[in-house]
Amino acid sequence: MSTKVSLQRTLGLSLTIGIIVLWLLGVAAAGLVARYKMNDVFDSALEETAQRILPLAVTEILNRENDTGPQRAPMLKAHDEYLTYLVRKPSGEILLQSHDVEPELFSPLPREGFSDTATHRFYGASAVSGTIYIEVAEPLAHRRAAVLETSLALLIPLLLLIPVSLLGVWWLIRRSLRRVVMLQQSIEARGGGDLSSVYVARLPQEFEPVVNAVNHLLERLRRTLEAERSFTANSAHELRTPLASALAKLQRLQAKTQDEQVRVQAEEIEGSLRTLARLSEKLLELAKAEGGSALAENDTDLVPILRMIVSDYQHKASGHLKLDVPDTPVMSLLDSDAFAILIRNLIDNALKHGARQQPITISLTDKGVLRVVNAGEVVPPEKLALVRRRFVRSDTKSLGSGIGLAIVDAIASGAGIELSLRSPASGQRDGFEAELNIVVTRTDS
Template identity: 40%
Template sequence: MSGFRSLAGQLMLWITATITLLWLVAVGFGAFVMHDEFGEIFDSALQETAERLVPLVADDLQRRDDLTMPRRIEAARAPSEEEYLTYQVRDAAGRVLLHSHTAAAEAFNAPLDVGFWQGETGRIYTAATPDGTIFVQVQDSAAERREAMVEGSLALLLPVLLIVPVTIAAVWFVVRRVLSPVETLRAAIGEKDGGNLAAIAAADLPLELKPILRSVNLLLARLRAVLAAEREFTANSAHELRTPIAGVLAQTQLLLSELRDAPTRPRAQQIEASLQKLARLTEKLLQLARAEAGIGVAETTFDVADVVRVVVTDFQCASQDPARIRLQSDLAGPALREGTADAFAIVLRNLIENALLHGRAGEPVEILVSETGNVRIRNAAARLSEAELAAVRKRFSRGKSLAPGSGLGLSIAERLLAQMRASLVLTSPIPGRVDGFEAEIVFPAAG
């Protein structure tokens, strides 16, 4: 029944049902009219036959002297042929004087009154001589009338069995053709998501659909404007927040250099640690705000290999143990993907930072780029259960780790990857190993 939930399915169902119902009503009305017309035809035949027989029978009886026994009229047709009309000739006393070869010798159960009479086995018409001494009763078969009615009704009904499937096919063709612009517009709107907010091209749409297209394009334009405003705001906010925090941290560090042996130095060190924690949290919150603003949504592309190489180089340069970060790429050429390089760099930075913070100290962090452009970040760690893997995906959730952090890195990465039509797959243990943690960035197949 799912097909009938669509507009085309409902139109096909209702149009076909309506046409079929109208045909059946027409057949019923035709059968009703035909019943009356057949009744008039049969009655006319009965009356005509009886009235023609009256003078012939009267003349024949006047020539006969022996009328004590009913006389049977022998059939002139073959015995196998069906006789539709039977008749009896009766006198005023009701005795049967003559009867057709298929009629019974017993008198019809009909009164000797001129006119029609309806019996159980058929309809009878009685005609009489002018002096009222001879009566001719002609009967037709009720079964024959029913058979004629049934055959006539079937003759009207059988074409409907052919008309209904032809109607369904014609309705399907017409509905599909008429609704094709609706399907085109539906498909065009269905393609719009966070990564595709371009205006829909004006197609050859009927007048009823053009206002819908215009409204959708206006909505898309407003969405693009809102997203652009949010991105600009978060970018400015990031700059405005980083600057004062960095200034306060620098002043605190200068103060620490002056308080080498002062008793207040531990308190100044606590302030420095709190400011550094605040700076990291602020950075993550700004990244989250940028992710919520849709910085990954763009109609541009970036090269996965270039971004991975730049980010890994930055980490190696800032690390005290550059050899711990290992990059392996199986790409034979550029791997272009939808989105922005900035957003993908934020994803990589969060995942690599998590691997460095939560991986075993001294164990390498591997960044593997596959031939298809997918990126895997691996680090040595205790095996995580399914529940623990689900928990680390939640915002501000850090699992059992004691390493510093805000618990936002994976949330930011997942949000940005969703905007780039990619996904983040977390696995523990690493395939082929007994422990470890792997985060894989899976891009859709390149078109």
Template identity: 40%
Template structure:
């Protein structure tokens, strides 16, 4: 899965911050090391220049008979050690931690690195006396790391805060984009209102306008389709009814049995066309959003009324046991009635001859309509919800009934489930329409 804009921003900003932080650390480390080295070298040089005259003075007093103290009487820690030598390299004076042999073989003026020590050599103008002052390089490193630690600890503590600031900033910048995404996802065939572009970033305003234009075009196209379907079906009803009436009169007037049979077939075709017109009207009404209503009604009362009416038009036995209590659901009672009527008609049309239709109303707001027939293969079951698709061509039908039920179930926030064979049987088809309970 491709990373989103937020993850990309987190990664890029976090990486940039890490690179900048490492650059700052390296720069600070270089500057601190350079400056501390200069400070310590200056201290070595200043110490040597201050000690050398004092040492020469002590040596001059010793030449006059005063005792020469070559080592301190009180031991203490020294960061610096020194030695005063003569021209021959003999140590005349030294600090108490300085070694007895010379610190450095060279007596030339300047700075030297000898082992773990930084040594500065200086001499009097006549070069009779030389002083060597040494400092441990380990002391310099400890000082450098201490300074660097105290400088970088605050920066290190700022990293989590900077990460939180980046996270908050990216989330804030993404908020209108997420809202825009949710607005698009909430649109469907029954809700094609324009999207709100008030909080959208200027970079996405063009995308938002294009989406709104597409929604408007889609709305107009769907309205034109529904209007055409409804108007066509409505306009066909009158001439079809008139033609059927004329054919019935003609059937009784014709003396030839063969001609009467042809008229009867034509009448059957017109009857099929009339039923198709009724289904198209139902489909147009279902897709117009009529089932979006959230009225409260008793589903048991509706199922019972539909079963009584349907029993007058079918030769099959209807097996329905009314519940002993109301089943209150939310939706449009007329739209749900259309959906249940289509399920009953399908069960009647495709059921085996002489078998009953079973209707079961469950407490959770589910109506199950089952009939007995040969089981439908899985590849056909997946296509039954498609428009104009029929499970068998042997039975007359429009192929729109389940499409109508599907549209009404979706708008009622319910669901339609099909199963073949029926549960616990080897034959039959069951259609289950689940509606939203009142208060659920």
């Protein structure tokens, strides 16, 4: 599971959730305020209705010629009656009622003021010295429906406002962080050997110290690496001339001397000088691998180069090299000189550390997968993890400088290629295998 956290995603989700929660809280608060105000309005309507109907009811009751019992107010037109009322005596006897009233909902005796039951809200008033009472009832469900409709009226616009707000938030975040994204892409597009300064115009103020610190670190690292490579290259170059001169003088001494013991010692010294000469050549190759670009401007067919190098080694290996290459070209941006250094070091490594008189297989597929396989003892995992380092050898008995695979690894890293080392080799019980895909294509950033 990836542990990477996107700044855009984090800000987007946080602001989105925050806006939604704030909108919903706002609607809830508005609904509560609306409910409180609507209850005041409904109570006022109950009170006003009672006070307007009561005088009319009193006049109608007092003008009756005889007591004819409870009467029902006439209905002029069919309609839903949200407010119902009863006009009663203090004893509870009904004198007048609305056409759609349910008397059983009212209390047995009339009361003044506001009161509630589980289903209704009531308001009562009296007239004629407390001899006539009126009570007006309103269903609480009516009030709840009104509050719900009001809340929905506030919530429905959010169905449009929330998506618009979210789109605005994401657009604003992407616009605000686009320079940061450009910085990220600029760094990601760099190769491992690109130590030039990072620059993106108009970065947010919070990121400028980070970029300045990174550029300062890159500059220090570049100077350090250049000094190391320059020292390695200059040291190796300066050694070549005195070593060649010493070898020439030693060979002349061998030709002139008649003393067998002196000749044997001279041969030992010559071997040491040749080892030192090979080491200086390897140091030059290492400096070039680490300092120069491993990529060329144009694609090159690497098959002829591989054939030529293997042909040169056939004389040293007494025919033990087996080459398997495709008939079709294998095009790559890998620099031809860098490829030559890479394949020579892989073959040298196989010759020096592989089992003698056993074949060394060098294969290249049409997909660009290069393998160099040799027989020999299995390299323990702990040593296999270290052989890419400079001056590290898996077999201390074999001749070698211990930087061959370090040179190969440096070229592979510079070209963006992954070098895979295995022991035992694939499909074998022993041996050593080096594998890498030499096809490098141009990528447009």
